[in-house]
Amino acid sequence: xxxxxxxxxxxxxxSLMAPVLAAxxxxxxxxxxxxxxxxxxxxxYGLIVKGAFGNLFALTETLTRATPLILTGLAAAVAxxxxxxxxxxxxxLYLGAVGAVVVGTGAIDAPPAVLIPxxxxxxxxxxxxxxxxxxxxxxxxQTDEVVTTLxxxxxxxxxxxxxxxxMLKDPMALGWPQSEPIVDEALLPAVISxxxxxxxxxxxxxxxxxxxxxxxxxxxxxxxxxxxxxxxxAARHAGIxxxxxxxxxxxxSGALAxxxxxxxxxxxxxxxxxxxxPGFGYAGIVVAMLAGLSPLGVVLAAVFxxxxxxxxxxxxxxxxxxxxxxxxxxALALLCVLIGGFLRxxxxxxxSASNTAKGANT
Amino acid sequence: xxxFDILLSENFWAATLRIATPLIFxxxxxxxxxxxxxxxxxxxxxxxxxAMAGWMAVWMGSGLWGGVLVAMLVGALFGxxxxxxxxxxxxxxHVSGLGVTMLATxxxxxxxxTALPDVSSPPRITPxxxxxxPVLSELPFVGPALFQQTAMTYLAIALVIVVGWVLARTPLGxxxxxxxxxxxxxDSQGLSVYALRSGAVIxxxxxxxxxxxxxxxxxxxxFFFGMAGGRGWVCIALTVFASWQPRKALLGxxxxxxxxxxxxxxxxxxxxxxxxxxxxxxPYILSIVALxxxxxxxxxxxxxxxxxxxxxx
Numbered sequence: 001x002x003x004x005x006x007x008x009x010x011x012x013x014x015s016l017m018a019p020v021l022a023a024x025x026x027x028x029x030x031x032x033x034x035x036x037x038x039x040x041x042x043x044x045y046g047l048i049v050k051g052a053f054g055n056l057f058a059l060t061e062t063l064t065r066a067t068p069l070i071l072t073g074l075a076a077a078v079a080x081x082x083x084x085x086x087x088x089x090x091x092x093l094y095l096g097a098v099g100a101v102v103v104g105t106g107a108i109d110a111p112p113a114v115l116i117p118x119x120x121x122x123x124x125x126x127x128x129x130x131x132x133x134x135x136x137x138x139x140x141x142q143t144d145e146v147v148t149t150l151x152x153x154x155x156x157x158x159x160x161x162x163x164x165x166x167m168l169k170d171p172m173a174l175g176w177p178q179s180e181p182i183v184d185e186a187l188l189p190a191v192i193s194x195x196x197x198x199x200x201x202x203x204x205x206x207x208x209x210x211x212x213x214x215x216x217x218x219x220x221x222x223x224x225x226x227x228x229x230x231x232x233x234a235a236r237h238a239g240i241x242x243x244x245x246x247x248x249x250x251x252x253s254g255a256l257a258x259x260x261x262x263x264x265x266x267x268x269x270x271x272x273x274x275x276x277x278p279g280f281g282y283a284g285i286v287v288a289m290l291a292g293l294s295p296l297g298v299v300l301a302a303v304f305x306x307x308x309x310x311x312x313x314x315x316x317x318x319x320x321x322x323x324x325x326x327x328x329x330x331a332l333a334l335l336c337v338l339i340g341g342f343l344r345x346x347x348x349x350x351x352s353a354s355n356t357a358k359g360a361n362t
Numbered sequence: 363x364x365x366f367d368i369l370l371s372e373n374f375w376a377a378t379l380r381i382a383t384p385l386i387f388x389x390x391x392x393x394x395x396x397x398x399x400x401x402x403x404x405x406x407x408x409x410x411x412x413a414m415a416g417w418m419a420v421w422m423g424s425g426l427w428g429g430v431l432v433a434m435l436v437g438a439l440f441g442x443x444x445x446x447x448x449x450x451x452x453x454x455x456h457v458s459g460l461g462v463t464m465l466a467t468x469x470x471x472x473x474x475x476t477a478l479p480d481v482s483s484p485p486r487i488t489p490x491x492x493x494x495x496p497v498l499s500e501l502p503f504v505g506p507a508l509f510q511q512t513a514m515t516y517l518a519i520a521l522v523i524v525v526g527w528v529l530a531r532t533p534l535g536x537x538x539x540x541x542x543x544x545x546x547x548x549d550s551q552g553l554s555v556y557a558l559r560s561g562a563v564i565x566x567x568x569x570x571x572x573x574x575x576x577x578x579x580x581x582x583x584x585f586f587f588g589m590a591g592g593r594g595w596v597c598i599a600l601t602v603f604a605s606w607q608p609r610k611a612l613l614g615x616x617x618x619x620x621x622x623x624x625x626x627x628x629x630x631x632x633x634x635x636x637x638x639x640x641x642x643x644x645p646y647i648l649s650i651v652a653l654x655x656x657x658x659x660x661x662x663x664x665x666x667x668x669x670x671x672x673x674x675x
Contacts, residue, residue: 033469033476036476087460141654141658143650143653143654143657144657146403147650150595151599151649152646154591154646155647158640159643162640165639166637282464285460322471322472322475324468324471325472327464327467328469331461331464334460335461338453339451339453341453342451
């Protein structure tokens with residue numbers, strides 16, 4: 001029979017390799033739908049790698065796609081560390097984008113050095129507000145935040161559609177529901193060269209990752225947040241305010257997701273539409289899990305998930321396979337990394353039935 | 363104004379039952395899983411894949427009930443995946459459920475696109491037709507309002523009674539409730555915690571998938587992307603609202619259905635003053651409010667979310 005032994009401590013090597021192996025295994029599993037669609041998986045994999053990393057343009061596209069994923073991944077990692085199930089990243093991202101549009105479309109006339117920080121703050125604040133609500137309901141009324149944040153995604157998306165047909169509508173957009181363009185002074189500048197879409201949002205996201213790493217590891221707030229996530233009873237005993245830590249985690253998490261919205265609207269698109277995010281909020285959960293909730297790992301995991309999306313897009317155009325394959329691969333990666341976490345904690349061994357009987361006698 | 367007249371129209375009550383039907387299936391499925399101690403956030407994806415698989419089967423000629431059966435089998439399959447990850451492996455029910463939702467949703471979309479690559483508008487099938495209950499359907503007002511639904515709506519209501527009876531009155535129901543409250547006690551009775559929990563998740567998921575199948579085989583006649591539209595998450599909220607009791611689940615689903623039917627009709631009355639999205643938001647807001655009200659002092663199954671391993675106390 002199969003026997004599971006808890007590992008006393010999982011080795012560092014294993015902790016680092018488990019997500020990589022899980023991601024590779026997920027790619028292997030994706031061969032099943034590829035074969036079902038009548039494609040040669042090896043050719044498809046080759047095209048995915050080429051489409052994601054094949055040349056400078058492909059690489060910049062992958063990093064452009066990774067930018068919001070780093071931020072939503074960080075948002076999920078911070079919340080999950082505090083055992084706060086923030087599944088509302090998609091809504092917080094959109095509300096952050098709304099914040100950027102409100103401040104950045106001409107309401108304030110200022111040079112970039114002033115306006116860009118203002119736009120970032122507005123978006124972060126809007127995202128934080130969107131998460132503080134459900135967190136407050138959790139601490140005050142024990143309302144399950146999974147359901148409230150999930151439902152808020154739908155509510156916020158409808159709110160954005162409403163704003164884009166009303167208050168935020170661009171009168172020059174010929175009836176399309178989109179916001180006025182972000183003014184030049186508020187746009188995040190391009191990096192490398194304006195010929196590529198890659199923008200300063202990437203550096204912002206990487207800086208956020210380092211900042212979150214330091215907050216989590218070296219500040220009392222970070223300590224309180226982790227303590228509440230790992231053992232709330234002990235944390236309370238140590239005099240940590242659970243409500244405070246939970247609301248703080250919610251604010252930080254929502255702010256990071258809000259920044260993802262700012263980065264997309266002020267760095268990439270230039271104006272807001274209701275279909276701006278192809279599920280960056282949900283993919284952020286996968287990024288955080290692949291990274292083992294490590295803030296620095298989030299950057300690598302985001303690049304991986306972005307590469308799957310960008311590469312699969314390229315592959316699907318070349319082979320005319322549905323690009324939902326990318327979503328399928330990302331979902332498989334999440335489930336594989338979950339199982340990987342299990343194998344990291346337990347040693348699976350096969351022992352014969354006679355051994356079990358002997359063991360039972362002693 | 364016609365605020366009150368809406369309530370007096372037959373088609374408002376008929377719409378209430380129609381909107382409630384998928385929620386009845388979904389909430390019943392979710393409460394079976396949760397009664398056994400397993401939160402199943404795979405529900406949104408199981409709705410989607412159930413809707414797709416049921417529709418696809420009918421489109422390929424299985425017949426309507428064949429479609430329902432295929433949806434249930436596919437739902438059970440994803441339920442089995444969630445059960446495997448959360449019961450014997452004891453992994454995070456939250457993450458596994460979200461993973462199952464992502465996998466089932468993207469799998470459904472990928473399969474649909476691969477099977478029908480060239481369709482611009484979704485192909486249609488002939489859905490379930492309204493089934494008049496003899497005598498009752500001819501009653502004035504009540505007849506058209508309640509007794510001219512499709513077969514799946516009657517099936518949903520019958521299922522409420524069956525699930526309620528099984529959970530409350532049978533040894534199996536007792537065992538399922540016990541495994542969600544005190545798995546150690548169930549184990550010491552010589553029953554398999556793993557089998558009971560996994561079985562409940564698989565059966566619950568099959569019932570959830572019927573809710574999805576209702577969307578494509580009864581409410582509409584085609585499959586659309588984004589079809590589940592958060593209905594699964596609403597069911598998770600309704601489960602808490604219903605305090606894990608099938609009868610109250612029916613009540614909650616009907617209340618939600620009535621509210622949704624009312625807002626659609628209200629929209630045509632006062633739509634000129636308020637944007638459509640405002641009305642569309644209301645059902646989601648109502649779900650949150652219902653959850654906040656119900657969650658205070660809610661009697662959660664005591665072992666919900668807690669993994670259990672044999673031989674480890």
